[in-house]
Amino acid sequence: MNAADHEPQGTPDTSLRALLTNPGYRLVLIYRLCALLSYQIVAVTVGWHIYEITRDPFSLGLVGLAEVLPYFCVAPFAGYLVDVLPRRRLGMAACTALVVTALSLLAVAQHWLPFDGLWPIYAAIALTGMARSFLSPIYNALFARVLPRELFVRGASIGSVMFQTGMVFGPALGGVLVGFGGKGLAYAIAATAALGAIAALTMLKVQEPTMSGPRAPIFRSIGEGARFVLSHPIMLGAMALDMFSVLLGGVVAMLPAFIHDILHYGPEGLGILRGAPALGSVCAGLWLARHPLQRNAGRTLLWAVTGFGLCVIAFGLSRHFWLSALILLAYGMCDGVSVVVRSTILQLSTPDEMRGRVSSINGIFVSSSNELGAFYAGTMARLLGLIPAVLVGGCAILMVAATVAKKAPQLRRLDLRQL
Numbered sequence: 001m002n003a004a005d006h007e008p009q010g011t012p013d014t015s016l017r018a019l020l021t022n023p024g025y026r027l028v029l030i031y032r033l034c035a036l037l038s039y040q041i042v043a044v045t046v047g048w049h050i051y052e053i054t055r056d057p058f059s060l061g062l063v064g065l066a067e068v069l070p071y072f073c074v075a076p077f078a079g080y081l082v083d084v085l086p087r088r089r090l091g092m093a094a095c096t097a098l099v100v101t102a103l104s105l106l107a108v109a110q111h112w113l114p115f116d117g118l119w120p121i122y123a124a125i126a127l128t129g130m131a132r133s134f135l136s137p138i139y140n141a142l143f144a145r146v147l148p149r150e151l152f153v154r155g156a157s158i159g160s161v162m163f164q165t166g167m168v169f170g171p172a173l174g175g176v177l178v179g180f181g182g183k184g185l186a187y188a189i190a191a192t193a194a195l196g197a198i199a200a201l202t203m204l205k206v207q208e209p210t211m212s213g214p215r216a217p218i219f220r221s222i223g224e225g226a227r228f229v230l231s232h233p234i235m236l237g238a239m240a241l242d243m244f245s246v247l248l249g250g251v252v253a254m255l256p257a258f259i260h261d262i263l264h265y266g267p268e269g270l271g272i273l274r275g276a277p278a279l280g281s282v283c284a285g286l287w288l289a290r291h292p293l294q295r296n297a298g299r300t301l302l303w304a305v306t307g308f309g310l311c312v313i314a315f316g317l318s319r320h321f322w323l324s325a326l327i328l329l330a331y332g333m334c335d336g337v338s339v340v341v342r343s344t345i346l347q348l349s350t351p352d353e354m355r356g357r358v359s360s361i362n363g364i365f366v367s368s369s370n371e372l373g374a375f376y377a378g379t380m381a382r383l384l385g386l387i388p389a390v391l392v393g394g395c396a397i398l399m400v401a402a403t404v405a406k407k408a409p410q411l412r413r414l415d416l417r418q419l
Contacts, residue, residue, distance in 0.1 A: 019154050024146030027204040029162045031091060032139050034197035036163060038098045039128055040170025041177070041190040042105065044274050046125060048178050048267055049109065050118065051256040057386060059118070060253055061378015066122040067129035068372045072364060075133040076222045079360025082137040083221070083353060086208050087145075088201050091138040095197040097131035102191035109183040137359035144352055145206045153416065156343040157289035164281035164336060171278070175271015225357025228350075235349055237404060237411035238301065238342045239365035244400045245305050245338070248393040249312045249331075250373030252277065257386055263321045276325045280332025281339065288340045297341050298414030302405050304337035309397030316390030344416055 019025065043063075050059050082090060104124040107113050113120060139159075147155045177186035229236055251258075255273050259265045263273075293300060311331035318324045342362075350358045380389035405412055 019147070019151050019158060022146060022151075024204060024206055025143075025155065027200045028139065028142045028146055029159065030200040031095075031142075031197045031204070032135075032159065033162050033166050034193045034200060035095055035098065035135050036166025037170045037173070038095075038102060038190045038194040038197065039132060040166055041174040041186055041193065042098075042102055042125075042128060044171040044174035044271065045178055045183055045186040045190070046105065046121060047253070047256050048175075048270060049105075049183050050121065051260070053118065055260075057254060057257045057381040058378045060256060061375040061381075062122065063125055064250075064253055064372065064374025064378070066125045067132070068375070070126045070129035071133050074130045075360045075364050076357075077218070078133040079137050079225060079357035080218055080221050082134065082141050082356025082359070087138050087141045087356075088204055088206065088208070090134055091142075091201045092198050094131045094134035094138065095194045095201070097127055098194035098197075099191050101125070101128045101131070102187045102194060106184055106187035106191070109187060133360065133363065136363050137356045140346065140350075140359040141352075141355040142204070142206060144347065144355055145208075149348075152347045153292045153344050154289055156347055157285050157292060157340050160336060160340045160343060161282050161285035161289060163339070164278045164285055164332070166278075169275070171274030172271040175267045175269075175274065179267040179271070222357060225354055225361055228354060229358060229361050232349060233408070233410050234298075234414055235345050237408040238345050239362055241301070241305055241400065241404050241411075242338050242342055243365045245308055245397050246335075247373040247376060248396045248400065249308060250377035250393065251312055251315055251328075251331075251390055253374030253377050254381060254386060254390070257381070258324070261386065262319065263324060265321055269321060272325055273321075273328055276328035277332030277335060280329040280334075281336030282332075284333045284336030285340060288337070293341060293344070293416060295415050297344075297416045298411045301338055301341045301414070302401055302412060304334045304341075305401040305404075306398060308334040308338070309394050309401060312394030312397060313391055314394075316387050316394060341414075341416075345414075348416065 046063055047060055050063055051057075053059075101124045104127075105121065108115070108120050108124070143155060143159065144152075173189070174186050177189055229239070252274060255270055259267075259270045259273065263269065308331060311327050311334060315324055315327045315331065318327055346358065346362055377389060377393065380392065383389070384392065
C-alpha cells in the first residue's frame with residue numbers, strides 16, 4: 001500500500017511543514033546524507049592521495065574510470081533487485097560495502113597491507129562504484145513509499161538540498177580532515193558516516209511493495225525498464241541533457257591539479273572548491289523548495305544548462321582562488337536547477353513497481369557521468385593541457401544545450417503540472 005493511500009479525504013496538506021514532519025521521509029534523508037558524506041569524503045581524499053603519489057592529472061581520471069566501469073556493470077541488475085527485494089535491507093548491504101571501502105583505504109594509507117602500487121586504491125574505488133549503483137534506486141523507491149504523491153515536487157527539492165548538502169560537507173570535510181588530520185582520519189570518518197546510513201535504515205519503518213504476480217526473467221525485466229525510459233521523450237531528453245553537460249563539464253575531477261599548478265593552495269583549498277558547486281546547488285534547491293517549478297520548467301532547465309557551460313569556461317579562464325570559488329558556486333546553482341527538474345520528472349512519471357529499474361537507468365545516464373566525465377577530463381588534459389581541456393568542454397556544453405533546445409520541443413515546453 002502506498003503512503004498516498006493513507007491520506008485523509010479533503011484537500012491534502014502540501015506545505016513544507018507537512019513534508020518535514022514526516023518521520024519516514026526524515027530517516028530516508030538521513031540515509032541519503034550519510035551515504036553521500038561517506039563516498040564524497042572518500043572521493044576527495046582519494047583524489048589528493050593519488051595526485052600526491054603520481055602528480056599526474058591522468059591518474060585522477062583513472063579514479064573516475066575505476067568507479068564508473070563497475071557502476072555500469074552492476075546498475076541494471078541493482079535496479080532489478082530494488083524492484084523485487086526488500087529495499088531497506090539492500091540499502092544496508094550497500095552501505096556496508098561503503099564501510100568496507102573506507103576501511104580498506106584506511107589500511108592502504110596507514111601501510112597496514114603488504115601491497116605496493118596504486119591498484120589497491122583503484123580496487124577499493126571499484127567497490128564504491130558497485131555500492132553506489134544501489135544507493136539512488138533505493139532512495140527513489142523509499143521516497144515514493146514514505147510520501148504522498150502531492151508532496152513529490154517539494155520532496156524532490158528538499159531531497160536535492162540534502163543531496164547537495166552532502167556534496168558540500170563531504171568534500172569540505174574531506175579536505176579539512178586531510179589537511180589537519182591526514183588521509184587515515186578522513187577514511188575513518190567516511191566509514192563512520194556509512195554506519196550512520198545503516199542506522200537510519202535500521203530505524204525506518206516502511207511497508208515494502210508486494211509482487212502482484214510472477215516475476216519476469218531478469219533480463220526481460222531490465223528491458224522493460226529501458227523501454228519505458230526510451231518511450232518517454234521528456235524523461236529521456238532530461239537525462240541525456242544532464243548526462244552530456246556533466247560529462248563535458250568535469251572540472252571538479254581536475255581540481256587537485258588546478259590547486260597544485262594554477263591556484264597554488266593546499267588541501268583546505270581543495271575542500272572549498274569541491275564544496276562550492278554543491279553549496280550553489282543547495283541554494284538553488286532551497287529556493288525551489290519554497291517556490292516549486294511548475295510552468296516553463298523545460299525552458300528553465302535549458303537556461304540552467306547554458307549557464308552551467310558558461311561557468312565551466314569562466315573557471316578555465318580564472319587565475320584567482322576566490323574568483324574560481326564564486327564561479328563554481330554559480331556552476332552549482334545551475335546544476336541544482338537541473339537536478340531538481342530531472343528528479344521531479346523521474347518521481348512523477350515512474351510507476352512504483354518500476355522505480356528501481358528506471359532509477360538505475362537514470363544513474364547510468366547521469367550519476368555515472370560524473371566519473372566518466374572525470375576520465376574524459378583527465379584524458380583531455382593529457383592531450384590538450386589542463387586549461388584548454390576545460391575551455392573545450394564548456395563550449396561543447398553550450399552546443400549540447402542549443403541542440404537539445406532545437407531538437408526536443410516537448411522538453412522545451414515542459415509544464416510539470418501535466419505529468
